[in-house]
Amino acid sequence: MTAPGPAHEEEVLGKAYDARLVRRMLPYVAPQARWIALSVTLMFVVIGAQLLQPYLIKLLFDVFIPRADRAGIAALALVYIAATTVELLARYGQLYSMELTGQNVILHLRDRLFRHLNALDSSFFDRHPVGRLMTRVTTDIESLADLFSSGVVSLLGDSVKLIAIVVILWWLNWRLACVTFAMTPFLFLLSVLLRGRIRRSYRDVRRRIARINAYLQESISGMLLVQLFRRGEVNRREFDAINSEHRDAELRSVVYESSFSAIIELVGNVAIALIVWYGGREMVRGVLTFGTLVAFLNYTSRFFGPIQDLSGFYAVLQAAMASLERIFALLDERPTITSNPLPAALPERARGRIDFEDVRFAYRDGEEVLHGIGVRVEPGEKIAIVGATGSGKTTLIKLLIRLYDPTSGAIRLDGRDIRTLPLPWLRRQVGVVQQDHFLFTGTIASNIAFGRPDLPRERIEVAARLVHADRFVRGLPKGYDEEVRERGNNLSVGQKQLLSFARALAYDPAVLVLDEATSSVDTETEILIQDALRLLLEGRTSIVIAHRLSTIVGADRILVFHHGRIVEEGTHRALLQARGIYHRLYQLQFGLETETSGPLPLAAPEIST
Ligand SMILES: Nc1ncnc2c1ncn2[C@@H]1O[C@H](COP(=O)(O)OP(=O)(O)OP(=O)(O)O)[C@@H](O)[C@H]1O
Ligand SMILES: [Mg+2]
CATH class of the missing domain: 1.10.287 (Helix Hairpins)
Structure with missing residues (x-):
């Protein structure tokens, strides 16, 4: 049993029966009571019909043949056929109702698990690898199915059958x-x-x-x-x-x-x-009569099957309990980030002022990633954040949409602490275009309308047209109905970016956050993206984690991140003049001779990082 390497929690087997787990299972099983009752009843019918058959043979040899009772023999044959037919039908019904019970229980449990997973927050998923969670929803639940199909009822059935055979054998001889x-x-x-x-x-x-x-x-x-x-x-x-x-x-x-x-x-x-x-x-x-001997041989051959099955039951039960334990442990995980009921005076759309007040954050205890971020973003302002990789830029954004909560400090939207706001409202106000453009299985259109499935087709196409995604979409064989395969593997990086812009525009949030991807695209796409960006940022508060010179230069204010702190803040021109970290970053990243008094570059050069 000892496996090399670390023990997998999948392989830990404990008790074969745990009353606490069984009690928790009851609410899922109880609605199936009628099917279970039917299954148990039919099981008795099956056993009765089955065990009648050898006895009929005994009657043939011991009673009807010695009496040369032809009519009796014919009747006996008919009864035999009836018994096997009843057995067959009852067995069908029994297996069906049992399987139905098991599958219904599993359906509800799996549903419950999936809903539960959807409610858990990012820190949970940091701690639990995807593979393990998949196992919960698939394999663990499967082993519960075994409990029903080859478990409980067969345990009962096998036991009843065994006892019946023992009694009959004893009674015969x-x-x-x-x-x-x-x-x-x-x-x-x-x-x-x-x-x-x-x-x-x-x-x-x-x-x-x-x-x-x-x-x-x-x-x-x-x-x-x-x-x-x-x-x-x-x-x-x-x-x-x-x-x-x-x-x-x-x-x-x-x-x-x-x-x-x-x-x-x-x-x-x-x-x-x-x-x-x-x-x-x-x-x-x-x-001993001939009939008894024949019946005896027949009953004996039916005697060992149930014993064999019963010996396997312990293992089935043990596996099911272990699975139940893991499933309920997952269901017991509580999200730390919870939504609040709608305060009375919440407007449909936020004005878009954001305050970060001495925000500190650590993914893991003792490893602080953000060390006291304090900054106010005014409604309609365009902020660019720049900084080395790993300096905490994306992390700040995750806090803003409450994927995590700060360890200390607060973030306010229009003066309200975001922890006091309803989550759906907050996430309706703050739209995020992520660093990696995640597309879902579905069509191009459904991906653009992702946050708002009720969006009419017209608006989808308008959004796509405005961000210049329209041209390449129309070039696809099925246009907006083209299937997106495997997270968008059939699209280029630039195309995916334009699509996620269209998605953001269709979503139309009060605050737009854009985590620019570092990968560069061709000059033509770059120009399209720049133009799309300009349109996207118009009329709303925006925070762009910027790698493109054009975005940086066009920002009202630039925040320079360094090891989880804002070390410099100001306009492009002011920051260059200060000749600090921004100046150095600028030179490193764009390799440009910076003549602070000279004209600013108009178009962005090709960027490579
Ligand atoms: N889920 C996580 N769990 C633990 N640590 C994390 C997690 N995500 C990020 N970090 C750590 O937090 C720090 C900041 O990461 P963050 O993603 O905010 O950087 P970034 O500034 O966005 O970098 P980049 O420019 O490369 O996107 C990094 O040191 C990173 O290792
Ligand atoms: Mg990042």
């Missing part, structure tokens, strides 16, 4: 019954032992599949780099190793699995042989 029962502890022990091995080998296989997936994911998404740096050969060898490990694990599990069924079958056959030997002698002695 108790001495012969003892022969069958003698095999039971042996079989149960073997099952438990082998099941443990099988379970471990399955886990091995799963772990290796996860490794293959992770490796594939990384190499395929980084294929460009792999090919550029000719890492292909190394990667192939690494993959080969992982791949063969997987084959070996898979083979091991097949070996265990097939030895398991072979051994169980062997034990069953030994029991049959013992009954043939002992029962045959009893028949010769005349103390």
Whole structure:
């Protein structure tokens, strides 16, 4: 069981039954009570019809044949057909209602989980890798499905069936019954032992599949780099190793699995042989009828299946409990950033004054990223933020839209602390164009209307036209209905940027924040983007984390970030004259001779960072 490397929480198995978890599960199961009742009822019908069949055979040999009762034999055959038909129909209904119960429970739980994930804030996602969360919503929930399909009802069914068979065997002939029962502890022990091995080998296989997936994911998404740096050969060898490990694990599990069924079958056959030997002698002695012997053999062969299933139930239960534990732990996570009810006097649209008051922030305790940012942005003002990579620019923006809350200090919008505002209202006022232009699966149009799904088509197209995205969109085979594939892989960086501008314009926020991407685009697109930007920033407060000279120069005020502090502040001209950090940054980034008294550059040169 001990795995090399760090223990994965996916592999921790605990108790097989935990009353607390089961109680929490009840609200999801209770609405299915009717289906569960139906399933249990049908289960009894199945067992009854099933166990009637060997008895009918006994009647044939012991009663009807000796009496040469032809009509009785015909009737018996009909009853036999009826019994199997009833069994078949009832089994169908039973499996269906059980599966329906399980799937309904899972549907609600998964729904609940997804809604819950949507309500959690960024700091939660910093702490929890995406892969783990995916596992919660997929695999963990799957193992609950197992609990229903091969769990609870089969546990009940198998137990009832076992008890019924024991009673019937005992009633038919108790001495012969003892022969069958003698095999039971042996079989149960073997099952438990082998099941443990099988379970471990399955886990091995799963772990290796996860490794293959992770490796594939990384190499395929980084294929460009792999090919550029000719890492292909190394990667192939690494993959080969992982791949063969997987084959070996898979083979091991097949070996265990097939030895398991072979051994169980062997034990069953030994029991049959013992009954043939002992029962045959009893028949010769005349103390056992032929019909009883045949019925006995038949019941005995039905006896070992449930034992086999029961031995596996513990594992199913254990896995389900472990999954439940993790699922509920996730549901117990509370968002730290909460919305407030709408204050009475909140206008439809904010004026757009923003105050950062001594804002301090740390992603992790003790590692402060922002050390007391204090600045006021007036309504309609255009602010540019510049600074080295990692200086905390994006972080400040995240605080403004409350992806995180400051550790101390406050941010105000129109004089109101943003923590007292309803989140949807705040995020309606502050539009953000992110550094990496994230597009969602859907069409071009639905991506532009992302924040406002009710936006009419006309407005979408107007927004696109204004930011010059219109031209390339029309060039696409399906225009605005073109599908966006895999986060926009089928679009260029510049095109994605224009689209996210169109999205922001359609959203029409009072405050626009733009985290410019550093990547440069061709001169023609650059001119389009500049023009789009000018239009986008018009008539609203704007904060642009700027890499483009044109944006920087055009700003009313520039804030220079350095290691989480604002170290310089002023207009382009004033900052250049001060010959401080901005001056140095400017020279480094744009490689221009700065003649502070000379004319300012009009067009932005190609920027490379
Ligand atoms: N989710 C996070 N968890 C922990 N630390 C983070 C996280 N995001 C950013 N940081 C750290 O915070 C600091 C500031 O990051 P930030 O993204 O604000 O920089 P930036 O100024 O926007 O840089 P760039 O110009 O490269 O975009 C960096 O040191 C970074 O490592
Ligand atoms: Mg950034």
